[in-house]
């Protein structure tokens with residue numbers, strides 16, 4: 562099946578919430594595809610923020626072929642659009658209570674291969690840090706700007722993760738994703754992905770090929786250390802999901818700080834005293850604590866400055 566502007570068919574990849582009944586229907590399909598899952602997995606082990614509820618079923622395909630079988634089985638029962646792909650969980654907060662949305666963890670899809678032409682192939686579950694280390698061993702560099710960011714290749718591609726004036730899109734040559742009916746995989750050129758500010762490739766992303774620059778391991782390490790030191794100065798060390806809001810004409814943190822919200826707490830969550838655009842988990846924070854602070858920041862910044870903050874995290878419900 563084709564998708565895109567011509568057909569008007571949206572590509573799947575934006576998950577739609579489903580209830581227990583849907584979750585059980587999906588589970589049956591997953592069993593038929595032979596994919597392992599864990600039951601009632603807590604947010605503490607799935608996301609960097611840590612607070613929140615439990616995932617009813619966490620599917621853990623062992624490789625790309627299992628993942629494709631799972632998604633085909635989901636499509637056969639019309640549930641592919643309910644699926645949520647979870648990478649490093651560093652931009653995701655899991656709602657309190659039980660989340661019935663079928664969550665597919667990509668952590669086992671972690672193959673990296675240096676190719677004869679100097680490009681790097683990486684599956685979606687590869688950590689960006691692992692990609693950086695592996696590329697450096699082969700005399701390539703580029704992703705040092707994300708050193709210290711617990712992102713996977715899939716998450717970085719989906720959100721076009723960036724920092725220090727660089728972004729994921731700068732290094733992508735092509736992307737492999739599931740086609741619209743999840744029947745097969747297809748490669749798209751990076752130019753077709755329409756990357757924008759924190760907006761990346763759509764759909765269920767399986768792997769990518771990156772074009773990195775020549776760099777010795779020492780050069781790569783030195784750059785990574787420099788970027789990590791910059792981060793430590795400006796960003797809190799406590800668990801978080803990174804920046805909560807996207808920048809507008811001014812950084813979101815500027816408005817939140819001027820609204821006097823630095824250090825404000827709800828339960829175990831706090832607007833960071835170090836960087837107002839981070840909400841940290843000081844211990845025992847719930848997703849509700851987190852969203853209350855999000856709502857408060859949005860409301861106060863709108864009232865005081867007439868600015869509508871744009872959310873940069875994903876709330877999995």
Ligand SMILES: Cc1cc2nc3c(=O)[nH]c(=O)nc-3n(C[C@H](O)[C@H](O)[C@H](O)COP(=O)(O)OP(=O)(O)OC[C@H]3O[C@@H](n4cnc5c(N)ncnc54)[C@H](O)[C@@H]3O)c2cc1C
Pocket residue numbers: 574609645646647648649650651652653667685686709710711712713714715716717718719720721722723724764765766767801802803804875
């Ligand atoms: C300490 C800290 C610092 C951070 N600093 C930065 C920064 O400097 N710059 C920046 O841009 N971000 C930053 N972030 C946010 C986050 O790391 C990035 O947004 C990252 O790209 C998320 O990757 P992930 O694998 O953790 O995604 P997840 O949180 O697992 O998922 C995020 C979204 O991507 C989707 N997704 C994940 N994998 C796939 C896949 N294979 N196919 C399709 N969709 C997929 C998910 O469904 C979800 O919608 C930071 C976060 C933390 C905790």
